[in-house]
Every structure is written in structure tokens, then in C-alpha cells.
Amino acid sequence: MELIRGLHNLRDKHRVCVATIGNFDGVHRGHVKVLDQVKAKGLELGLPTVAIIFEPQPREFFAGAEAPPRLTRFDEKVRLLRDQGVDRVLCLPFNDRLRSMSAARFIDELLLEGLAVRHFVVGDDFRFGCDRKGDYAMLEQVGREKGFSVEHMETYLLDGERVSSTRVRLALQANDLDGAQRLLGWRYRICGRVMHGQKLGRTLGVPTANVRMHRFAAPLRGVYAVRVRIGDGSIHPGVANIGMRPTVHGTQPVLEAHLFDFTGDLYGQLLNVEFDAFIRDERKFDGLEQLKQQIQQDIDAARALLT
Incomplete structure (x- = not known):
């Protein structure tokens, strides 16, 4: 083409x-x-x-x-x-x-x-x-x-x-991922290259791939169980947050994905993050320790949903 x-x-x-x-x-x-x-x-x-x-x-x-x-x-x-x-x-x-x-x-x-x-x-x-x-x-x-x-x-x-883009958007904003898939004909995903971030996830013991969003405003917001296709074509289960990261005073929407049991360098790679199930809304925590505890709960929830 x-x-x-x-x-x-x-x-x-x-x-x-x-x-x-x-x-x-x-x-x-x-x-x-x-x-x-x-x-x-x-x-x-x-x-x-x-x-x-x-x-x-x-x-x-x-x-x-x-x-x-x-x-x-x-x-x-x-x-x-x-x-x-x-x-x-x-x-x-x-x-x-x-x-x-x-x-x-x-x-x-x-x-x-x-x-x-x-x-x-x-x-x-x-x-x-x-x-x-x-x-x-x-x-x-x-x-x-x-x-x-x-x-x-x-x-x-x-x-x-x-079937219209508006109808798909409303389904996604309601976290009706199955409904959106029926309208789209494909499981909703966001694609982008991994960029360097604050490396906060690594500090918390949960390294994440920050997907470059540029000016793209996604119709999803919150924490999701995901399947991530990386540059070599392999697919990895994981958990992702898409939003403003209020706990660390974020100012731009960011998609952060943690791939379970993955070791390797993803910087610069094109990722396809496919949203499998909604876990929770994004919210602000009192501190990094509370955030760390919640992230572990999110990981456990995502593993269970993806099994």
C-alpha cells in the first residue's frame, strides 16, 4: 500500500x-x-x-x-x-x-x-x-x-x-471492551514506541515500558490487564495504567505497561498494547508505599484475569 x-x-x-x-x-x-x-x-x-x-x-x-x-x-x-x-x-x-x-x-x-x-x-x-x-x-x-x-x-x-466511531468510543469509555471489540472487529489496542520516563516503576520494583503518546488522547483511562506484542512478535501478559499519574503529579497522559516475568530492553521498540480487561479507575494515593501496594494488587488481579 x-x-x-x-x-x-x-x-x-x-x-x-x-x-x-x-x-x-x-x-x-x-x-x-x-x-x-x-x-x-x-x-x-x-x-x-x-x-x-x-x-x-x-x-x-x-x-x-x-x-x-x-x-x-x-x-x-x-x-x-x-x-x-x-x-x-x-x-x-x-x-x-x-x-x-x-x-x-x-x-x-x-x-x-x-x-x-x-x-x-x-x-x-x-x-x-x-x-x-x-x-x-x-x-x-x-x-x-x-x-x-x-x-x-x-x-x-x-x-x-x-456502527460508528462515536459508538465505539462510548463503549471504551464505559470500559465495555467486549462491546468495543464487536463494533471494531478487533481487540482494542494502542501502539507506540517505548520512551525513557522517570523510571519510577523500577524504583518500586515493577519496571514499566512507557509508551510514547505524543498528542494522542486515548478513550481509556485506568488500570487494565493487557497483552503486549513487542518488536520480535512475541506476546506477553501484563498490566497497564493509562492516565495522568496523579500520585506523582503527572501533567500529560502516559501509557505504562508492566510485562510479567519479562527481562530485556524495550527502549525504542514499537509495542502493541491490547486491552483485555478493566481492573480499576486511576486514583491518587497518599504516597509511594501505598501506590506500591496497590500495584501489586493490580498485578495479582491482572494475572488472574489473563489466566
């Missing part, structure tokens, strides 16, 4: 394709249904498929820290799209230029000049352009004039309700 960053990196070889557009946060079962539509049409027409995404996501651009937490970081989203068999991912930087682009200009620059789209799959509620004039009807009209077809995304229902 090819990742294309920005319209300016489109080349002649990228023109003439079947495309869809969206945030694809989580690449859940509803997204998979849409991608299946795109791939089927690409196969029918003998054309490559393109998923168009934004970075940051539009709501993050407008709402900043008040935006809902993401399900997936950018790199993980791209990996999930690759796993679905999309030929290309075009990532558009959502900035002032894109925000101020009219609907007509959006179609001209992206769909016609940039990609020469032959078939476009969108939601019937899809709106675009600074003037908010861009919708399904406009795409159909321009498509008839310019030679591309437009198709509605197929809705994926589970228990009679539409």
Missing part, C-alpha cells in the same frame, strides 16, 4: 481510481463495509482504490483539546487501512487552506485534477467546502457532467444500531 501525504505529492500514476473519504477513526466494521464497496468497484473497473483521510481530523482542528479522543493514532490507522487491502491512502493536511476551500474547488483540485476519480463512495450526509454547499447531490451533478459516478456508503448495523 502507498501512503501519499498531501495533494502536492499526487503524480500522474495516481490518477484514475475508485475513492472514498472520511476520518476512518478506528477502521471499525462499518468502515470495513465501505472499503469492501470500494474494493468491489475497483475490481469491477480494474482500477486502484484510494482512501482519503485528514490529519488532524477536522474536529481536532476546530475543537483542539475539546475534541473527542481518538480511537487510533495516525500510524495505526494507516496500518489498519493497509490490512483492509486499500491500494493507496491519501492524507490531506487539514489546515486553513483546506478549511477555506469551496466545495467546487475541492471537487476540481482533489477529485478531478488530483485523482481523476471514476467512482466515489460517500455517505449521504457527507458535507464539504467552506460554504457547506458540497453534498451528495452536488457530487452526483458534477459527476454526470465530468464523467464519474457516486455511490452511497452502505450502513453497517449491529443490534439494530449503526
Whole structure:
């Protein structure tokens, strides 16, 4: 799969394709249904498929820290799209230029000049352009004039309700990990590289791998039994805390994972931390000794849950 960053990196070889557009946060079962539509049409027409995404996501651009937490970081989203068999991912930087682009200009620059789209799959509620004039009807009209077809995304229902990123997020925030898995089609995980931290866990006798979060705000908060895939592909049971670490006056969200009975150097490695079961909410303790006692209880609880 090819990742294309920005319209300016489109080349002649990228023109003439079947495309869809969206945030694809989580690449859940509803997204998979849409991608299946795109791939089927690409196969029918003998054309490559393109998923168009934004970075940051539009709501993050407008709402900043008040935006809902993401399900997936950018790199993980791209990996999930690759796993679905999309030929290309075009990532558009959502900035002032894109925000101020009219609907007509959006179609001209992206769909016609940039990609020469032959078939476009969108939601019937899809709106675009600074003037908010861009919708399904406009795409159909321009498509008839310019030679591309437009198709509605197929809705994926589970228990009679539409599967959406919002619905997944609510399940995770309620620590309904099994429910989130049913919506996603995969066990929820967070991926990131191990960075150097305060080494407090080592001081407490429980060394932890600090997973770099950058600006990612996760929909989970608390202590969990986890399974961690490390760089060599091996999977290790463990316990993880994701949150602000109030006992040590943390100011940024951190994911710390302790891998049971593991010895080795994880610094710089890419970890996949898969959340198996919720143990407790994050809370502030009176001191490090009380925290140490609680960590041991968390370890015992996680071992029991993962057995």
C-alpha cells in the first residue's frame, strides 16, 4: 500500500481510481463495509482504490483539546487501512487552506485534477467546502457532467444500531471492551514506541515500558490487564495504567505497561498494547508505599484475569 501525504505529492500514476473519504477513526466494521464497496468497484473497473483521510481530523482542528479522543493514532490507522487491502491512502493536511476551500474547488483540485476519480463512495450526509454547499447531490451533478459516478456508503448495523466511531468510543469509555471489540472487529489496542520516563516503576520494583503518546488522547483511562506484542512478535501478559499519574503529579497522559516475568530492553521498540480487561479507575494515593501496594494488587488481579 502507498501512503501519499498531501495533494502536492499526487503524480500522474495516481490518477484514475475508485475513492472514498472520511476520518476512518478506528477502521471499525462499518468502515470495513465501505472499503469492501470500494474494493468491489475497483475490481469491477480494474482500477486502484484510494482512501482519503485528514490529519488532524477536522474536529481536532476546530475543537483542539475539546475534541473527542481518538480511537487510533495516525500510524495505526494507516496500518489498519493497509490490512483492509486499500491500494493507496491519501492524507490531506487539514489546515486553513483546506478549511477555506469551496466545495467546487475541492471537487476540481482533489477529485478531478488530483485523482481523476471514476467512482466515489460517500455517505449521504457527507458535507464539504467552506460554504457547506458540497453534498451528495452536488457530487452526483458534477459527476454526470465530468464523467464519474457516486455511490452511497452502505450502513453497517449491529443490534439494530449503526456502527460508528462515536459508538465505539462510548463503549471504551464505559470500559465495555467486549462491546468495543464487536463494533471494531478487533481487540482494542494502542501502539507506540517505548520512551525513557522517570523510571519510577523500577524504583518500586515493577519496571514499566512507557509508551510514547505524543498528542494522542486515548478513550481509556485506568488500570487494565493487557497483552503486549513487542518488536520480535512475541506476546506477553501484563498490566497497564493509562492516565495522568496523579500520585506523582503527572501533567500529560502516559501509557505504562508492566510485562510479567519479562527481562530485556524495550527502549525504542514499537509495542502493541491490547486491552483485555478493566481492573480499576486511576486514583491518587497518599504516597509511594501505598501506590506500591496497590500495584501489586493490580498485578495479582491482572494475572488472574489473563489466566
